[in-house]
Amino acid sequence: xxxxxxxxxxxxxxxxxxxxxxxxxxxxxxxxxxxxxxxxxxxxxxxxxxxxxxxxxxxxxxxxxxxxxxxxxxxxxxxxxxxxxxxxxxxxxxxxxxxxxxxxxxxxxxxxxxxxxxxxxxxxxxxxxxxxxxxxxxxxxxxxxxxxxxxxxxxxxxxxxxxxxxxxxxxxxxxxxxxxxxxxxxxxxxxxxxxxxxxxxxxxxxxxxxxxxxxxxxxxxxxxxxxxxxxxxxxxxxxxxxxxxxxxxxxxxxxxxxxxxxxxxxxxxxxxxxxxxxxxxxxxxxxxxxxxxxxxxxxx
Amino acid sequence: xxxxxxxxxxxxxxxxxxxxxxxxxxxxxxxxxxxxxxxxxxxxxxxxxxxxxxxxxxxxxxxxxxxxxxxxxxxxxxxxxxxxxxxxxxxxxxxxxxxxxxxxxxxxxxxxxxxxxxxxxxxxxxxxxxxxxxxxxxxxxxxxxxxxxxxxxxxxxxxxxxxxxxxxxxxxxxxxxxxxxxxxxxxxxxxxxxxxxxxxxxxxxxxxxxxxxxxxxxxxxxxxxxxxxxxxxxxxxxxxxxxxx
Numbered sequence: 248x249x250x251x252x253x254x255x256x257x258x259x260x261x262x263x264x265x266x267x268x269x270x271x272x273x274x275x276x277x278x279x280x281x282x283x284x285x286x287x288x289x290x291x292x293x294x295x296x297x298x299x300x301x302x303x304x305x306x307x308x309x310x311x312x313x314x315x316x317x318x319x320x321x322x323x324x325x326x327x328x329x330x331x332x333x334x335x336x337x338x339x340x341x342x343x344x345x346x347x348x349x350x351x352x353x354x355x356x357x358x359x360x361x362x363x364x365x366x367x368x369x370x371x372x373x374x375x376x377x378x379x380x381x382x383x384x385x386x387x388x389x390x391x392x393x394x395x396x397x398x399x400x401x402x403x404x405x406x407x408x409x410x411x412x413x414x415x416x417x418x419x420x421x422x423x424x425x426x427x428x429x430x431x432x433x434x435x436x437x438x439x440x441x442x443x444x445x446x447x448x449x450x451x452x453x454x455x456x457x458x459x460x461x462x463x464x465x466x467x468x469x470x471x472x473x474x475x476x477x478x479x480x481x482x483x484x485x486x487x488x489x490x491x492x493x494x495x496x497x498x499x500x501x502x503x504x505x506x507x508x509x510x511x512x513x514x515x516x517x518x519x520x521x522x523x524x525x526x527x528x529x530x531x532x533x534x535x536x537x538x539x540x541x542x543x544x545x546x547x
Numbered sequence: 548x549x550x551x552x553x554x555x556x557x558x559x560x561x562x563x564x565x566x567x568x569x570x571x572x573x574x575x576x577x578x579x580x581x582x583x584x585x586x587x588x589x590x591x592x593x594x595x596x597x598x599x600x601x602x603x604x605x606x607x608x609x610x611x612x613x614x615x616x617x618x619x620x621x622x623x624x625x626x627x628x629x630x631x632x633x634x635x636x637x638x639x640x641x642x643x644x645x646x647x648x649x650x651x652x653x654x655x656x657x658x659x660x661x662x663x664x665x666x667x668x669x670x671x672x673x674x675x676x677x678x679x680x681x682x683x684x685x686x687x688x689x690x691x692x693x694x695x696x697x698x699x700x701x702x703x704x705x706x707x708x709x710x711x712x713x714x715x716x717x718x719x720x721x722x723x724x725x726x727x728x729x730x731x732x733x734x735x736x737x738x739x740x741x742x743x744x745x746x747x748x749x750x751x752x753x754x755x756x757x758x759x760x761x762x763x764x765x766x767x768x769x770x771x772x773x774x775x776x777x778x779x780x781x782x783x784x785x786x787x788x789x790x791x792x
Binding site for chain 2: 302
């Protein structure tokens with residue numbers, strides 16, 4: 248069995264009255280590339296901070312390389328990205344990398360690291376004089392400075408142009424190809440699709456889905472079919488139902504089939520609309536719906 | 548230990564890259580020395596030795612309040628600070644590095660004061676007196692370090708700058724550091740023993756001259772050290788609880 252590098256077991260984290268994570272569990276095994284998806288406030292950063300030892304769970308257990316992430320020794324094989332806004336502006340790029348690398352027992356070679364992320368040309372520049380995109384790339388490169396086995400990347404490509412984003416993706420893929428594990432948070436579906444093999448979706452602090460990329464992509468293809476009808480028959484492929492005054496919203500993976508069946512059933516309806524759901528909507532709707540209630544009964 | 552040195556090295560590097568910040572730290576005590584001590588007491592060995600002790604204490608106090616107070620507060624506002632906590636070293640090297648860096652900057656503020664005293668005044672002491680004087684400065688720096696850390700860990704950076712400035716002025720004047728020795732107003736003589744600046748400077752005077760310190764000043768210095776220490780620990784823990792618990 249593959250080694251488990253990090254684990255959150257039934258973890259709850261509260262900030263005052265706000266529940267940021269609600270009995271969430273996650274296992275990260277060696278060599279995995281996991282995408283952590285979710286809307287703002289879903290608990291992604293909280294989970295990352297717990298795994299990095301910056302925060303303590305209110306209840307539950309967090310383990311990193313067989314111990315608590317609060318113990319510095321457990322973080323020797325962990326890499327993390329700082330927020331680019333906070334990089335020390337007076338240091339040169341190479342100095343900043345050297346400074347971070349000096350904390351690790353077997354760091355990556357600095358020049359090789361800069362090369363891998365296309366930063367060799369910035370080696371002697373002061374960080375304060377760099378563009379936002381350049382700082383972002385340095386911040387991501389720093390996560391790899393200590394030659395980690397697990398890297399936590401919190402929104403690594405936010406604010407980058409397409410080219411820089413692809414360059415970073417290549418860097419992350421190379422690391423993963425060499426056996427490294429990655430937990431990547433993003434609210435860009437595209438980014439998760441480009442990189443991740445396994446996808447975890449968080450919403451309101453709970454795990455809404457934890458599956459392969461293909462399976463989760465299937466769930467995301469959900470459409471919302473809205474109509475006004477007094478009575479609806481039982482329809483195939485309905486994943487969830489919401490009612491809003493006289494409007495009924497049906498969630499389905501196959502809107503074409505649903506509409507065909509609706510017409511064939513001969514029930515009167517009006518104001519038919521079909522819209523793609525947002526990622527967030529799809530997941531919240533799917534998990535909120537009781538599986539037994541997927542078939543539509545009599546209208547309210 | 549090597550982690551502490553790493554942090555000292557890069558914190559000094561960061562500071563040196565903004566020379567203006569250091570000049571502020573060096574300017575005040577040296578300028579006070581040039582404008583108040585050299586013209587008024589420079590010819591009198593006794594008075595200029597006392598005044599040099601005062602200015603050295605002044606440099607230590609302002610250096611502590613600003614490098615720790617403002618420095619810590621600014622660091623806390625940067626996401627770089629929590630990032631460093633995710634590295635496999637924990638918070639100790641950064642904290643220790645900050646203290647050592649502060650001491651180095653203090654040394655930089657003291658050096659020109661000492662040079663001015665040697666070159667432009669009749670101030671004098673024995674080699675042992677000089678050594679003891681530095682030891683006294685070091686001991687006197689403790690409550691100001693705590694005060695700086697208290698400000699730094701409990702206030703946002705803009706407030707920290709203001710509070711450091713507001714604190715530093717009455718401590719310097721009230722402790723009798725700025726007024727020429729012998730012409731200190733009576734009300735300052737009355738309050739001075741209760742301020743930490745007075746106890747600190749009396750230690751320096753006792754080390755470098757034949758001065759006998761007042762018991763009240765020394766007791767109050769000890770009280771200030773304990774109280775500011777307790778508050779600094781409280782502020783540090785509160786900050787840890789808010790950001791890292």
